[in-house]
Amino acid sequence: MxxxxxxxxxxxxxxxxxxxxxxxxxxxxxxxxxxxxxxxxxxxxxxxxxxxxxxxxxxxxxxxxxxxxxxxxxxxxxxxxxxxxxxxxxxxxxxxxxxxxxxxxxxxxxxxxxxxxxxxxxxxxxxxxxxxxxxxxxxxxxxxxxxxxxxxxxxxxxxxxxxxxxxxxxxxxxxxxxxxxxxxxxxxxxxxxxxxxxxxxxxxxxxxxxxxxxxxxxxxxxxxxxxxxxGFNPGAPLLKMPIKLHSVLTLKSKIGAVHKLQTGESVSYGATYTAQEPQWVATLPIGYADGYLRRMAGMKVLIDGQIATVVGRITMDQLVIAMDRYHPIDTEVTLIGKSGNKEISIEEFSSYARTIPHEIVTSLSSRLPRVYIK
Structure with a gap:
């Protein structure tokens, strides 16, 4: 890389x-x-x-x-x-x-x-x-x-x-x-x-x-x-793939900030997410200007093969995830793709966004560097 x-x-x-x-x-x-x-x-x-x-x-x-x-x-x-x-x-x-x-x-x-x-x-x-x-x-x-x-x-x-x-x-x-x-x-x-x-x-x-x-x-x-x-199914979710394809695209970020919310504290615009108990949260430097759509609040991400959840409103340049435990700054987070034995497929991601994979992959902006694996 x-x-x-x-x-x-x-x-x-x-x-x-x-x-x-x-x-x-x-x-x-x-x-x-x-x-x-x-x-x-x-x-x-x-x-x-x-x-x-x-x-x-x-x-x-x-x-x-x-x-x-x-x-x-x-x-x-x-x-x-x-x-x-x-x-x-x-x-x-x-x-x-x-x-x-x-x-x-x-x-x-x-x-x-x-x-x-x-x-x-x-x-x-x-x-x-x-x-x-x-x-x-x-x-x-x-x-x-x-x-x-x-x-x-x-x-x-x-x-x-x-x-x-x-x-x-x-x-x-x-x-x-x-x-x-x-x-x-x-x-x-x-x-x-x-x-x-x-x-x-x-x-x-x-x-x-x-x-x-x-x-x-x-x-x-x-x-x-x-x-x-x-590598994605153009007929999802109506039609099942008749052949095996390999996933091509993985979307990743790294934790840029981390802290513990106290009960009653909120995150992001509109204070739409409020901690009901002490809760570890982390900020990722990615937002809707990168193509991670504003409506994806509540979507899962993967950290070390474990699920975390996007909380609060997604902003232009950042989003916040709720975690079950502390993860340090610079920890890698997978938003689309595989981590451990779990995967967030482009079909699952686009279904949550109420659209098709084509729109998701073409909306990922040019300010996200492309790293090519050969």
Missing amino acids: NNEVLLTRPSWIEIDLKAVQFNAKSILKHTDAQRLIAVVKANAYGHGAIKVAQALYDIGVRDFAVATIAEGIELRSALYYENVKIILLGVQDVNQIHEIIKYRLSPAVESVDWLDQALHGMNDSEILNVEIAVDTGMGRMGAHSKQALQDVYDKVKESSLLQLTGVFTHFATADDNNQSYYMKQLKLFEEWVESADIPKKYWHLANSGSSLWHYREINTQTIRVGSVLY
């Missing part, structure tokens, strides 16, 4: 890169896929896009997906190899077409109009790689009908400046129990893409949910996954 990093902030995140690699290999084996597109948008779901992508590159992954042009440029600066493809998911500003081409990014496109504007701004020496997005029911972006898809594909084929690199859709209910809606989307994608005669080598429609629970129903030659790489 890099103690110089920890000295700047005694609250930090540990990222297990071998766990990322294990999870990638596991989902490839589970689906019998030949190719994996690793979704590393939002700084690899808060885990660190460059470090995660480099770890995946080391085991043979050559395809990555981000959300924005800025994310794509940052990733390309680290993965400059010719054999690495970076897909831009979502809507992109066509006025940035030269930046997209310069950094060899492959934008998702949905319409002939967008392509016409892009071509108008390009010169004859430029080639734009495109991913055709198909909206089969997510309702956000993509060709919205069989004819719209055909028109976009025809436009790509007729221009020498455009190169098709993929065609995809995104499932709205692959990670819950709404199977009828999932099958409706799948049927539409297959019908529209086959009608347009787009070769299967370009297809990628298996996100984490469909790769985990629907891999027998769809084409999984190429899978496009995010949450699976980071």
Whole structure:
């Protein structure tokens, strides 16, 4: 562990890169896929896009997906190899077409109009790689009908400046129990893409949910996954994991102050917690500005494999825990992850927060140092 990093902030995140690699290999084996597109948008779901992508590159992954042009440029600066493809998911500003081409990014496109504007701004020496997005029911972006898809594909084929690199859709209910809606989307994608005669080598429609629970129903030659790489269940709590994944992220802090509350004494804003008897409490230098949400009061933490509890209101930079005995300053505390034979999983943490793991990990702020374990 890099103690110089920890000295700047005694609250930090540990990222297990071998766990990322294990999870990638596991989902490839589970689906019998030949190719994996690793979704590393939002700084690899808060885990660190460059470090995660480099770890995946080391085991043979050559395809990555981000959300924005800025994310794509940052990733390309680290993965400059010719054999690495970076897909831009979502809507992109066509006025940035030269930046997209310069950094060899492959934008998702949905319409002939967008392509016409892009071509108008390009010169004859430029080639734009495109991913055709198909909206089969997510309702956000993509060709919205069989004819719209055909028109976009025809436009790509007729221009020498455009190169098709993929065609995809995104499932709205692959990670819950709404199977009828999932099958409706799948049927539409297959019908529209086959009608347009787009070769299967370009297809990628298996996100984490469909790769985990629907891999027998769809084409999984190429899978496009995010949450699976980071070791959490995208279908929690409705669906159980069909494969074993390794936890990637651990959130830790250290006790910065400790004292004994006397009966009747309170802590933090609003005096919402009052000791009913003498009680050891400790302050941790982490709060909602770090992504430890204000509503997490009452959540457990782990000290030496034993449970302590967050009490009082969580503030911007600090929180307080109640302990069953004295622990000295600098004692390590686990807020997400394993300690001894106990674990606070990201699924348990997000359930307590009344949200999903995706929101938790992407909310952990940049002022929490990331420490990478290889």
